[in-house]
Amino acid sequence: MALTNAQKQARWRERRNALARANPEVVERALLEDAARCEQLSTEQRVALADRLADLANRHLWCAHKLARVGIEIRERGTGEKARLALAEKDGASG
Numbered sequence: 001m002a003l004t005n006a007q008k009q010a011r012w013r014e015r016r017n018a019l020a021r022a023n024p025e026v027v028e029r030a031l032l033e034d035a036a037r038c039e040q041l042s043t044e045q046r047v048a049l050a051d052r053l054a055d056l057a058n059r060h061l062w063c064a065h066k067l068a069r070v071g072i073e074i075r076e077r078g079t080g081e082k083a084r085l086a087l088a089e090k091d092g093a094s095g
Contacts, residue, residue, distance in 0.1 A: 031056060 003011070020026045034041070034049050041049065 028056060 031053055035053065038046055038049065
């Protein structure tokens with residue numbers, strides 16, 4: 001039994017979305033391309049694009065914070081700086 005065009009398109013979209021989830025740079029590039037032509041978009045499309053960009057930015061921010069925490073933990077384990085950093089923060093807050 002042959003697939004209809006709608007079924008073929010649905011399968012293609014599923015594969016495309018799976019690839020995009022596996023490769024976040026693809027999603028980012030597509031959103032930035034959409035942003036470059038935002039004058040051509042309707043108000044509703046611009047709002048939706050702005051929401052998607054804000055979500056992507058938040059995900060990048062969360063990832064950056066997570067990586068920073070891991071880096072700090074690694075540094076503390078390797079140098080024993082935790083107590084020294086706490087003292088420095090305390091001194092900086094009082095002075």
